[in-house]
Amino acid sequence: MTKRHLKLVITVLIIMTIIFSIIKYNEAKEKKLEEVWERDRHEIVVNNFRLGAYYERLDDGSIEVTFYPTAETQTVVDRWKIAAEALPVIEYPEDLISENKWLEAYDILRECLTEYENYRDTKEKEEREKLDKQGGIRGFIYNDSVSDNLQQAFEEAGIDYEKEAQ
Secondary structure (H helix, E strand, O other): OOHHHHHHHHHHHHHHHHHHHHHHHHHHHHHHHHHHHHHHHHHHHHHHOOOEEEEEEOOOOOEEEEEEOOHHHHHHHHHHHHHHHHOOOOOOOHHHHHOOOHHHHHHHHHHHHHHHHHHHHOOOHHHHHHOOOHHHHHHHHHHOOOOHHHHHHHHHOOOOOOOOOO
């Protein structure tokens, strides 16, 4: 093997080592981002549904989260149930909630709110203006914020709802 071939082989090995290192770095970074998203997702669910949570670090380094409802949780899910009764495409996953599967329930609510926004977008301008945006529905479920449009939807559905006293 000539010097020229040896230099070429060494250069190729260095380049391959650099590429391999970049790939491993990106894999580690992606795994870390997934862990951060999962932790953030748990925090969002705890905050939105006013849940309590037990955190346990497992032997593999991952964290297991067990949710439990609080007294405030019931008021949030009651408002979700009301929204599901009054609004199209909003579903209330009673089974998941009773089974304490809050991450799955949260995912369903997110999907329903997206479907609702798509439903709203299919309506003519006049009818669309009478429908609350998904942020208004989210505000009602999580924070008991009732817009005029939402109050109108409750009345049309035969639901007598008054905002809770703060």
